[in-house]
Amino acid sequence: MGYYMPVMLDLRGQKVIVIGGGAVAERRVLALLDAGAEVVVVSPSLSGALTALAEAGGLSWMNRSYAPGDLRGAFLVYAASSNDAVNEEVAAEARSLGLPVNVASRAEAGNFITPGVLRRGRLTVAVSTSGAGPSAAARITEQLSEVLGEEYEPYLDFLHQLRTEIKRREPSAEVRGRLLRRLSRLDVLNEMRQGTFIEWTPQDVEAWIAGNRGD
Numbered sequence: 001m002g003y004y005m006p007v008m009l010d011l012r013g014q015k016v017i018v019i020g021g022g023a024v025a026e027r028r029v030l031a032l033l034d035a036g037a038e039v040v041v042v043s044p045s046l047s048g049a050l051t052a053l054a055e056a057g058g059l060s061w062m063n064r065s066y067a068p069g070d071l072r073g074a075f076l077v078y079a080a081s082s083n084d085a086v087n088e089e090v091a092a093e094a095r096s097l098g099l100p101v102n103v104a105s106r107a108e109a110g111n112f113i114t115p116g117v118l119r120r121g122r123l124t125v126a127v128s129t130s131g132a133g134p135s136a137a138a139r140i141t142e143q144l145s146e147v148l149g150e151e152y153e154p155y156l157d158f159l160h161q162l163r164t165e166i167k168r169r170e171p172s173a174e175v176r177g178r179l180l181r182r183l184s185r186l187d188v189l190n191e192m193r194q195g196t197f198i199e200w201t202p203q204d205v206e207a208w209i210a211g212n213r214g215d
């Protein structure tokens with residue numbers, strides 16, 4: 001039954017249309033803005049947080065009900081109104097335009113669903129039950145947040161920094177591969193968790209690369 005394909009989308013600068021302006025739309029919009037999307041909300045009413053965002057210019061608000069044609073130019077579509085028939089119409093228009101669409105009232109009417117999300121800097125964990133139990137997805141996400149602590153954020157920044165440096169300096173694919181494998185075995189995550197990690201200087205990075213190039 002696990003037929004959904006997980007993907008990580010780069011939405012920076014992409015137009016995303018959200019139909020509806022209630023509690024569910026608000027969750028979608030906040031996540032979309034975090035992802036750098038250009039958000040357009042079509043709805044005759046907006047939640048408090050969405051009203052504040054519209055006033056501050058953080059999103060475009062079309063203050064009316066959905067009408068056919070609203071989806072033109074979108075990269076992604078969310079049908080999150082409280083009117084199930086309208087959500088189905090939105091899904092039909094999206095499909096006719098070949099656009100991916102999420103339907104809050106009936107997952108099967110759309111072709112992607114929204115997972116529970118946990119972020120630790122560069123780490124993103126998405127949890128889906130394939131629509132079987134949204135509350136269970138929320139609970140599992142919560143449990144994972146206890147296991148995957150705040151230390152993952154600096155840890156991944158550290159890995160990113162070293163990996164970038166290794167790729168910049170090492171012309172040999174074989175040596176790069178060896179260094180990157182050794183990098184993943186360092187005990188840095190534990191040190192960060194225990195607060196004993198000492199920031200590497202550029203000299204430390206250089207010395208580690210020099211000392212680990214050989215087999």
Ligand SMILES: C[C@@]1(CC(=O)O)c2cc3[nH]c(cc4nc(cc5[nH]c(cc(n2)[C@H]1CCC(=O)O)[C@@](C)(CC(=O)O)[C@@H]5CCC(=O)O)C(CC(=O)O)=C4CCC(=O)O)c(CCC(=O)O)c3CC(=O)O
Binds near residue numbers: 113132134138141
């Ligand atoms: C298909 C999907 C929609 C999509 O893709 O948009 C979907 C669909 C539906 N949810 C419904 C109800 C609830 N959803 C939640 C909560 C969340 N729902 C989320 C995702 C998804 N929900 C997608 C599948 C995810 C997966 O694969 O598991 C989370 C994880 C992410 C998010 O929404 O941000 C978020 C947790 C946020 C957090 O972390 O807090 C709660 C609990 C609560 O609000 O506390 C309830 C009430 C209790 C209950 O009913 O279980 C209903 C019935 C509506 C009705 O008829 O009234 C439908 C419709 C249907 O079942 O088709």
Ligand SMILES: NC(=O)C1=CN([C@@H]2O[C@H](COP(=O)(O)OP(=O)(O)OC[C@H]3O[C@@H](n4cnc5c(N)ncnc54)[C@H](O)[C@@H]3O)[C@@H](O)[C@H]2O)C=CC1
Binds near residue numbers: 021042046106
């Ligand atoms: N995916 C999920 O996690 C969940 C999904 N749902 C589903 O999502 C739907 C929306 O839930 P909430 O946001 O809590 O409802 P809500 O009542 O807070 O908001 C509904 C919004 O839809 C707008 N709307 C109504 N008719 C419209 C139209 N013709 N065109 C454009 N906008 C229109 C309203 O103005 C309002 O802003 C629910 O009806 C339910 O089917 C509900 C709970 C969780």
